[in-house]
Every structure is written in structure tokens, then in C-alpha cells.
Amino acid sequence: MQSEVSEPSEEQYLNCIRCGLCLAVCPTYREYLTETASPRGRVALARKGLEGELELSPNLAEQMYACFDCLACNEICPVGIRPADLALNMRDLQEQRQLSGWKQTLFGGLIPKPGRMEAATWPLRIYEELGLRRLVYVLGLRRLLPHQLRDIEAMLPHMPQRPLRQALPEISEANGETRYRVGFFLGCAQSLMFAEESAASVRVLTRNGCTVVTPKETVCCGMPALGYGRTDLVREQARFNIALFEKANVETIVTDCATCGSTLKDYGKLLADDPNWAARAAEFSKKVRDVSELLMSIPFEKPQGRLEARVTYHDPCHLRRGQGVWKQPRALLQMIDGLEFVELPEADWCCGSAGSQLITHYETSLKVLERKTENLASTKADYLASGCPGCQMQLILGVRRQGLDVQVVHPIALLDIAYKK
Amino acid sequence: MCHCEAVLFRRSSPLSQGIASLAEGRSLAMTQTREKMDKSIIAQLTTITGKDGVLSTPEDLAVYGYDATFEDHRPDVVVLPRTSEQVSQALALAARERIPLVTRGMGSGLAAASVPFNGGIALTMTRMNRILEIDTVNATAHVEAGVVTADLQAAVEKLGLFYPPDPSSIRHSTIGGNIACNAGGPRCLKYGVTGDYVLGLTVVLADGRILHTGGKCIKDVVGYDLKALFTGSEGTLGVITEALLRLIAKPKFARTALVEFVRLDDASRTVNVILQAGVVPATLELMDETAIACIEAALHLGLPLDVEAILLIEADGSDEAAVLREMEAVTETCRARGARQVKVAEDETERASLWRARRSLSPSLARKAPNKLGEDITVPRSAIPETVRRLKAISTKYELPIVIYGHAGDGNLHPTILFDKRDPEQSVRVEQMAAEEFALALELGGTLSGEHGVGTLKRPYMQQALGPLSLEVQKRVKQALDPLNILNPGKVFPE
Numbered sequence: 001m002q003s004e005v006s007e008p009s010e011e012q013y014l015n016c017i018r019c020g021l022c023l024a025v026c027p028t029y030r031e032y033l034t035e036t037a038s039p040r041g042r043v044a045l046a047r048k049g050l051e052g053e054l055e056l057s058p059n060l061a062e063q064m065y066a067c068f069d070c071l072a073c074n075e076i077c078p079v080g081i082r083p084a085d086l087a088l089n090m091r092d093l094q095e096q097r098q099l100s101g102w103k104q105t106l107f108g109g110l111i112p113k114p115g116r117m118e119a120a121t122w123p124l125r126i127y128e129e130l131g132l133r134r135l136v137y138v139l140g141l142r143r144l145l146p147h148q149l150r151d152i153e154a155m156l157p158h159m160p161q162r163p164l165r166q167a168l169p170e171i172s173e174a175n176g177e178t179r180y181r182v183g184f185f186l187g188c189a190q191s192l193m194f195a196e197e198s199a200a201s202v203r204v205l206t207r208n209g210c211t212v213v214t215p216k217e218t219v220c221c222g223m224p225a226l227g228y229g230r231t232d233l234v235r236e237q238a239r240f241n242i243a244l245f246e247k248a249n250v251e252t253i254v255t256d257c258a259t260c261g262s263t264l265k266d267y268g269k270l271l272a273d274d275p276n277w278a279a280r281a282a283e284f285s286k287k288v289r290d291v292s293e294l295l296m297s298i299p300f301e302k303p304q305g306r307l308e309a310r311v312t313y314h315d316p317c318h319l320r321r322g323q324g325v326w327k328q329p330r331a332l333l334q335m336i337d338g339l340e341f342v343e344l345p346e347a348d349w350c351c352g353s354a355g356s357q358l359i360t361h362y363e364t365s366l367k368v369l370e371r372k373t374e375n376l377a378s379t380k381a382d383y384l385a386s387g388c389p390g391c392q393m394q395l396i397l398g399v400r401r402q403g404l405d406v407q408v409v410h411p412i413a414l415l416d417i418a419y420k421k
Numbered sequence: 422m423c424h425c426e427a428v429l430f431r432r433s434s435p436l437s438q439g440i441a442s443l444a445e446g447r448s449l450a451m452t453q454t455r456e457k458m459d460k461s462i463i464a465q466l467t468t469i470t471g472k473d474g475v476l477s478t479p480e481d482l483a484v485y486g487y488d489a490t491f492e493d494h495r496p497d498v499v500v501l502p503r504t505s506e507q508v509s510q511a512l513a514l515a516a517r518e519r520i521p522l523v524t525r526g527m528g529s530g531l532a533a534a535s536v537p538f539n540g541g542i543a544l545t546m547t548r549m550n551r552i553l554e555i556d557t558v559n560a561t562a563h564v565e566a567g568v569v570t571a572d573l574q575a576a577v578e579k580l581g582l583f584y585p586p587d588p589s590s591i592r593h594s595t596i597g598g599n600i601a602c603n604a605g606g607p608r609c610l611k612y613g614v615t616g617d618y619v620l621g622l623t624v625v626l627a628d629g630r631i632l633h634t635g636g637k638c639i640k641d642v643v644g645y646d647l648k649a650l651f652t653g654s655e656g657t658l659g660v661i662t663e664a665l666l667r668l669i670a671k672p673k674f675a676r677t678a679l680v681e682f683v684r685l686d687d688a689s690r691t692v693n694v695i696l697q698a699g700v701v702p703a704t705l706e707l708m709d710e711t712a713i714a715c716i717e718a719a720l721h722l723g724l725p726l727d728v729e730a731i732l733l734i735e736a737d738g739s740d741e742a743a744v745l746r747e748m749e750a751v752t753e754t755c756r757a758r759g760a761r762q763v764k765v766a767e768d769e770t771e772r773a774s775l776w777r778a779r780r781s782l783s784p785s786l787a788r789k790a791p792n793k794l795g796e797d798i799t800v801p802r803s804a805i806p807e808t809v810r811r812l813k814a815i816s817t818k819y820e821l822p823i824v825i826y827g828h829a830g831d832g833n834l835h836p837t838i839l840f841d842k843r844d845p846e847q848s849v850r851v852e853q854m855a856a857e858e859f860a861l862a863l864e865l866g867g868t869l870s871g872e873h874g875v876g877t878l879k880r881p882y883m884q885q886a887l888g889p890l891s892l893e894v895q896k897r898v899k900q901a902l903d904p905l906n907i908l909n910p911g912k913v914f915p916e
């Protein structure tokens with residue numbers, strides 16, 4: 001498919017002095033307590049594989065897939081090695097050496113095509129709409145499902161009847177005078193699974209002087225393909241989205257999905273070597289803001305309504321470490337009168353979602369999740385806010401498994417409630 | 422993947438094969454006949470620990486061959502026990518089959534003490550990580566060897582107690598490893614080293630028997646002090662599986678000052694002046710300009726980049742007024758000795774970030790060069806200024822940078838040579854420089870290592886440091902406890 005294989009460069013691993021600092025912060029190491037499941041171990045494997053000391057075997061690739069890409073090792077490394085990035089690059093190398101057909105179908109054919117994604121999730125909407133889901137619960141049929149499928153079922157939020165892409169107007173005018181013209185990036189998971197929350201994001205933005213332009217043809221930001229080693233597909237998707245938003249003529253591009261945000265902000269880096277796209281990609285990335293980040297940077301209307309509730313907040317890895325955004329969502333929540341904010345212990349520790357780890361690394365994902373739900377239980381919160389659809393689905397599962405009485409929401413959704421009151 | 426495919430005892434080179442055979446007192450031919458039993462050994466180990474406690478894929482073996490030095494040699498199998506009983510059975514098997522066994526924790530050692538140069542079993546203690554008891558009346562903690570030191574500290578501090586030893590690797594090293602290398606850290610100046618907190622140990626001996634030594638009594642003079650013997654033995658005398666640790670009351674107040682010196686020499690001279698003034702700070706750390714620059718590049722804390730040295734000084738205690746008085750005395754002394762500025766951390770966050778900076782110093786030096794050799798020579802503290810001056814002279818002579826930092830208050834320095842291992846000519850110079858550093862420490866009445874241990878890196882200098890009689894006594898101890906030489910063979914003793 002590609003003429004030459006691009007490998008991670010020597011600088012990405014050469015200076016790792018194997019100090020072991022990263023072991024302390026790695027969710028997979030802390031569960032398995034084996035070097036093989038640690039960032040230092042992955043860097044050593046990558047190095048030995050690239051230098052020819054080890055075969056680039058399927059098991060070596062598997063160790064790269066075992067990383068949850070929570071970025072904690074990137075952040076702590078005192079030398080500046082980025083083990084999580086290296087693991088992704090190694091997946092990419094594996095794909096270049098041996099292309100898996102199903103990834104082409106899934107990441108090339110299905111995910112980047114909004115219409116097909118909507119069609120694919122249609123059975124879920126029917127499942128919800130016809131009351132089948134209630135029936136399954138009432139009759140206790142869930143128990144008949146295998147464990148893993150039961151857990152995946154438990155993650156499902158309540159699905160909207162119509163996909164948001166169809167329900168949302170192309171242009172949502174600001175309430176009152178337009179102070180900002182912003183583009184809204186419809187994230188696949190956020191707008192499909194949590195459509196009501198994305199609708200709330202648009203309402204909150206228009207309330208605060210933003211005229212929101214929502215291009216309907218956006219394709220997936222590319223993170224799923226990146227996670228499965230298909231950087232080539234990510235670049236294709238990036239070029240498409242960049243061109244699309246250039247036409248929208250906006251000053252800022254807003255997303256309410258942590259993962260989309262971190263990927264969109266990386267387009268500049270991803271296309272840096274492409275002479276036709278480097279400047280356009282850099283310009284695009286410069287405009288990208290998480291919704292909480294944007295709201296905290298403009299004059300913001302304090303909600304008049306009260307929300308009497310105890311609320312805690314989970315940091316999505318790709319928001320806190322991927323984008324350095326962690327103060328803003330907390331600040332927004334604390335503007336709501338009546339709301340009692342409690343800090344979640346280890347708030348920035350991965351929840352175990354990591355995109356699709358619940359499917360591909362079921363046991364590890366659940367172990368990492370348990371740590372999160374134990375911390376959550378200690379807060380006695382009514383709401384757990386988190387601005388990432390992957391985290392939200394995982395956290396919904398955690399709450400159900402633990403039998404907690406906690407509602408998982410996007411922080412903006414709580415703001416929206418406070419505005420409505 | 423292909424778990425059963427890996428062949429145990431596939432030696433990576435004829436040399437290591439020879440060494441291993443010598444260590445076991447067996448011929449090469451016998452090693453080869455043993456290869457036929459490989460699968461049976463893995464099967465037996467699996468019976469002992471369960472399937473998830475034995476790792477043997479090429480990928481697993483490739484990552485259990487290193488610690489935090491640049492040494493690397495793969496083991497033949499990795500075993501992760503969960504109980505002392507499992508360790509006992511694994512050791513009995515190793516003794517029966519004459520398999521070398523190297524114990525390791527999180528692999529953050531700085532002397533290659535846990536690198537399995539002879540292959541064999543890498544016995545990894547990380548899954549024995551339970552805190553068995555915290556006794557608040559007797560102020561003791563009973564823990565398994567694989568407990569992460571910072572986790573223990575957090576657990577006892579919740580109860581108002583304190584476990585002082587604080588190697589920079591507290592978050593990525595285990596109690597077992599700390600004891601096996603008698604780890605130190607900044608706070609040792611006031612509170613002493615790991616060994617000062619070991620009240621009792623459970624040790625699996627080379628033949629698999631389980632020894633319990635010590636107990637909750639502060640005083641105990643019955644028989645030899647075996648726990649002291651195993652402390653610092655680097656896995657050569659037995660496998661430490663549990664420890665009973667002494668705790669003290671947690672100091673309620675602490676103040677940390679960052680003191681800037683335009684001249685390095687002024688900083689190193691000030692250390693002794695402070696200590697002679699009757700103040701015993703909890704820590705008294707020295708960092709030179711390269712060290713400061715590396716931390717700053719890694720953490721962006723706004724450290725001064727135009728001074729030759731800083732001292733990081735902490736006073737702590739249970740009486741706030743006393744702590745403040747100590748800090749004032751320190752400040753005054755520093756000013757009088759030429760400090761440009763004394764900045765006391767305003768709050769806990771600022772204090773924590775200073776210590777985080779100090780802890781990440783050693784690894785952050787790798788920003789300057791692909792390889793580093795950090796030593797931990799220790800001298801009587803009166804010799805600190807001279808040591809610092811002569812280390813700089815060694816650096817000038819060999820034209821390779823030596824970064825100087827360390828626990829100046831207790832005479833323990835970390836001169837770190839920065840180099841590129843890929844350049845063989847540089848590697849030769851590094852060896853000569855290390856030899857000069859050691860000779861310097863010994864000449865000034867000091868020692869080769871204050872807290873890292875000997876491992877293999879300092880083995881060549883043991884004769885010079887200890888003399889023949891001390892070495893002979895130590896070898897007899899080793900022979901008495903490990904007659905087959907299966908426990909971490911090739912470490913500590915010179916060839």
C-alpha cells in the first residue's frame with residue numbers, strides 16, 4: 001500500500017535511562033505489576049524491536065496495544081520520552097508491515113462516514129425506542145448475555161430518536177448580538193451516543209454570544225484509526241475536516257469531546273511534513289478549543305438557576321494531559337449556585353475506557369475502572385461530570401456495576417440545566 | 422501468545438554460559454543436559470505460583486534484564502510470587518537444579534544489582550505488595566517486600582505516623598529493594614537510613630527454608646543481628662519477603678528553603694557551617710548549575726539559571742516555633758556565608774514542587790546526554806568542599822561533564838558523568854573518571870557507595886575499599902548462607 005515504511009525515530013527512545021518513574025503512574029502497570037505492562041517496558045521493547053534485537057512479533061505489537069494511551073507516562077518522563085506516543089507509532093509500524101483488512105473496513109469505510117455510522121447505530125435506537133431495553137431489564141434478560149456483552153450493554157446511554165446531525169440546524173444564531181462566530185465539530189461518539197448533551201453545548205454557546213456553525217459533513221476526527229495504527233487514514237480524515245472548516249469561515253472550532261479536541265489540535269503536527277497541508281493544518285489546529293476552554297476565555301453569563309447537588313469531576317486523559325485543560329471545567333461547575341463541588345481522589349487517573357479497551361482488553365479495563373469507581377464512591381456525589389463520551393460510557397458502566405446512585409453527565413449539560421431553571 | 426515456546430536457559434553467549442556454570446560449580450556439558458529439563462522447570466514453577474506468575478515469552482524476558490543503569494542481560498524465566506511459601510518453593514527448586522536466582526522489585530536500582538548477568542530466574546517481588554499490619558501502639562508496620570515505599574508512607578501518615586527513608590525513587594521502588602540496598606535519601610541526614618528502621622525480617626534462605634528474625638522490640642541483643650546482615654546484602658544472602666519496620670511520629674511542620682549561591686565553593690563550605698551551628702535540618706541538598714538547568718528544562722519551576730549552586734534545606738518538627746527558629750538560623754548562616762538569596766517556600770504546593778524537582782533530578786540529567794554514570798561516593802562531611810573541588814578537576818582533566826549534586830549534609834554526593842556510550846573512546850574515559858572518583862573518596866576517608874550499593878558497577882574497587890581481611894570475612898558469610906552460589910551470583914565480590 002505504501003512504498004516505504006516509516007519507523008519511529010531514534011530520539012523517541014534513545015535517551016530513556018530506564019529510571020522507572022513512569023511505572024508509578026501507569027494504570028496497566030499498577031494492575032499487573034509486570035514490567036511488560038509498563039511504559040518503560042514498552043519503550044525497551046520498541047527499541048529492541050527496532051534495533052533488531054527482538055523480532056517485531058505479534059506479541060510485541062500486542063504489548064503496544066495494551067497501552068491505554070492515558071499519556072501519564074508522557075507527562076512524568078523527566079527526560080522527555082513519550083512512551084504512549086511511541087506505543088501508537090509502533091502500532092502504526094505494525095500496520096505498515098502487515099495490513100489488517102478489518103481495520104481498513106472499520107476505520108476507512110465505516111467510522112469516517114457519518115451516514116453509515118448513523119445506520120450502524122440504528123438498531124441501538126430501535127432497541128431503546130420500542131421499549132425493548134426496558135423489557136430486557138424488566139424480564140431480567142440481561143443476565144442471559146455473556147459478561148462482556150452485558151457490560152457493553154450497560155454502557156449504553158439513552159439514545160435519541162433522531163441523530164443530532166439531522167436535528168441540529170446548520171447555523172444556530174447567538175441569543176442577542178453575535179460576538180463570536182464559532183464552528184462546532186460534531187464528534188461521532190458524543191453526538192451519536194450523547195446527542196442531548198451536544199445539543200446542550202450548542203445552546204450554552206449561543207446563550208453566550210456565539211453564533212454556532214455546524215458543518216454536517218464532518219468526518220471522524222481520526223483518533224480510532226490512530227489508536228489502531230492507521231495514521232494514513234487519520235491524515236485523510238484531517239485533510240477533509242480542514243477543508244470543510246475553511247469553508248465555514250469561523251474564528252474558533254469548538255468541540256465538546258475531549259478525544260476529538262486532542263486529535264484536532266494535533267492535525268498541525270500530523271501534517272507537518274505535507275507541503276500542501278502543513279500551514280492549513282497548523283492554522284486549523286490553532287483555532288480548536290474544548291467547549292469549557294472557550295467558555296472560560298470569553299465573557300460568560302453566570303447561570304441564575306440553582307442546582308442543589310453534590311458534583312464531582314473526572315479528568316478525561318485527553319483533555320487534562322492531551323490539552324492541558326483541567327481548571328476550566330471545574331471553574332464552570334463551581335459557578336452554578338447550590339452546587340457543591342467535591343474533588344474526586346485521583347481525578348486524573350485513567351478510567352479504563354481508552355476508546356475500545358473494554359472490548360479488546362476487557363479484564364484490564366474493568367480493573368482500572370474499579371479503582372475509579374472506588375474513588376467515586378468515596379465522594380458521595382450525585383453527579384459525576386466528565387467531558388468525554390468514552391469516559392462517560394465507561395463511567396456509566398462503573399456506576400451500574402457498583403450499584404451507585406450517581407448520574408454521569410457532561411459538565412456543560414449541568415450548566416444547561418442551571419440556565420433553564 | 423507463544424508462552425510455551427521460550428526455551429529456558431538458552432544462553433545468550435558462550436561467556437555467560439561459562440560464568441553461570443562456574444557459579445554453579447558445574448561443567449558446560451551438564452548445563453546442556455539441563456536444557457532438556459527446561460519445560461519441566463517452567464512447569465514446576467507454574468505449579469508453584471500459578472500460570473500468571475511465570476513469564477517466559479521473548480518479550481517478557483527482554484524487559485526483565487535491566488535496572489536503572491545501562492546494563493542489560495536477559496533472565497531465562499521471570500517468576501512473580503505472591504507468598505513467602507511460593508518463594509520458598511521456588512528457591513528449593515533453584516537449589517535442587519542449581520539455577521541462579523536474582524531477586525528484583527521495580528528495577529530502579531543504580532548499581533546493576535538486580536541485572537541477571539548469569540540468566541536464570543528473575544524473582545520479581547512486585548506482587549507481594551500487601552501492608553499486613555500497622556501497629557499504632559508499638560509504631561511498627563509489617564509489610565510484604567513488594568510494597569511501594571510511597572504507598573507505605575501514605576498509609577502510615579494517615580495514622581499520624583512516619584516512615585522517614587526517602588530515596589528519590591520512593592514512588593517507583595519497593596521496601597524489599599530499599600532494604601536489600603539499604604537505601605538512603607535526603608532525609609537521612611536527620612533520620613537515618615533504611616536499615617535504621619528495620620526491626621525484623623522474613624528471609625527465604627538459599628535452600629528454601631524460611632527464617633524469621635527480629636521483632637517488635639526496640640532493644641534486642643540476643644544473638645547476632647541477622648536483620649542487619651541481610652540489610653544491604655543485595656539479594657546475595659537470601660530473599661527478603663517481609664519486613665517489620667519501625668515508625669516514628671509524623672513531624673507536624675516543615676519549612677523548605679531554596680538558597681542561591683553564586684559560587685559553588687561557597688555553597689559547599691556553608692554546609693558544615695550550618696551543621697556546626699547546632700542545627701540539624703531534615704535535609705541539606707546541594708545542586709550545581711548543570712543540575713539546576715536540567716531540572717528547569719524538565720519542570721519549568723523558575724529556578725535561577727545564573728548561579729553556580731543551590732542548597733535545598735528543610736527543617737521539620739512537631740513544634741512550629743522551633744521549626745521557624747531553625748529556618749531563621751539557617752537563613753542567617755547562609756546569608757553570612759555569601760548566599761545571594763534565601764527563598765522559603767510559601768506553602769505546601771510550593772514545597773512539594775521543590776521536592777518533586779529534586780526527585781526528578783537524576784533522570785532529568787539524561788536530557789544532556791544519552792548516557793550517564795551517577796555514583797554515590799560518600800565522604801566525612803568535613804571533606805565536602807575539597808571533594809567538590811577535586812571532582813570538578815577530574816571533569817576538566819577528562820573533558821567530560823560531571824554534574825555534582827547530592828545529600829551534602831551527610832557527605833553523600835552524586836557526581837554524574839554525562840557521556841555517549843556509542844562512542845567507545847568516551848566509555849574508556851568514563852571508566853578512568855569513575856576510578857578517580859572512587860580513589861578520591863577513599864583518600865579522603867570516605868566510601869564507594871552511600872546508598873546505591875555495589876552490584877557489579879563497584880565490584881572492581883572492593884579490594885581497594887575494604888582490604889583482603891574484610892573481604893575474606895564477608896566471603897565466608899556468603900559461603901555459609903549460599904554454599905551453591907545461586908543467589909545473585911557475580912555481584913558485590915570482586916572476581
